[in-house]
Amino acid sequence: MRINKQIFISLIALVSLLSCKSNIKNNFVDIFDGKTLHNWHGDSTYWHVENGSLVGTVTPETILKRNTFIIWQGGQPENFELKLSYRISKLGNSGINYRSELIKNKPFALRGYQADIDGKNKYTGQNYEEKKRTTLAYQGEKVIINTQNNPNVSGNLRTNIKKNCWQTRQVIHNIQDKETLKKAINNTGWNHVHIIAQGKDLKHYVNGILTSHVIDNDTINRSLKGLIGVQVHVGPPMSVAFKDIKLKQL
Secondary structure: OOOHHHHHHHHHHHHHHHHHHHHHHOOOOOOOOOOOOEEEEEEOOOEEEEEOOEEEEOOOOOOOOOOEEEEEEEOOOOOEEEEEEEEEEEOOOEEEEEEEEEEEOOOOOOOEEEEEOOOOOOOOOOOEEOOOOOEEOOOEEEEEEOOOOOOOOOOHHOOOEEEEEEEEEEEEEEEHHHHHHHHOOOOOOOOOEEEEEEEEEEEEEEOOOOEEEEEEOOOOOOOOOOOOEEEEOOOOOEEEEEEEEEEEEE
């Protein structure tokens, strides 16, 4: 059977295109170019690019009244891996949000999962849900998250939070002790974060060490896709820098 030459060429082109799309999906892609804020949206009072890094700075003149984010505009990933490096000042407080949503009438504010970062390493690597269920997993914990009782009752979400922690959670075991985790973190230089979000399974790694693992069985409150952003937090003057921000869709 003979195949028309034009059809054959078209088939080859289609196979090449599908292969290219597959390679993009299966490999990490840079989502920050290291030179500009292209595809990132935030308050220029706090965010700029410097020496190949995305830098967030709070000065004595720009003290925050609420947390603010710079948000990636390239999509709302569902299942993915995110890798980046960060460096933070001693009094800094920050985080990497994912599967998050914008908060109405509050510019550059996000609600959703966060890989926590702080200069004193009290919280670095834990899973904290910004403006929602608060702490889901502390440093070194593997947990199962369940919904609150009577989830349809108005205002009941807040009643399930005590001392900034979600109450209907089950700690399966401790992955690492906190001191081991802290020793693995560079207090003055760069550290590497790796987030893996696949379905209800959420893992945070810092410098190759699993720092928290959440299995989110809360079908009422969990999020399976959403925005990515990085944060500067209310508090004293601080700085945080991010570089080599790479995303891989799963």
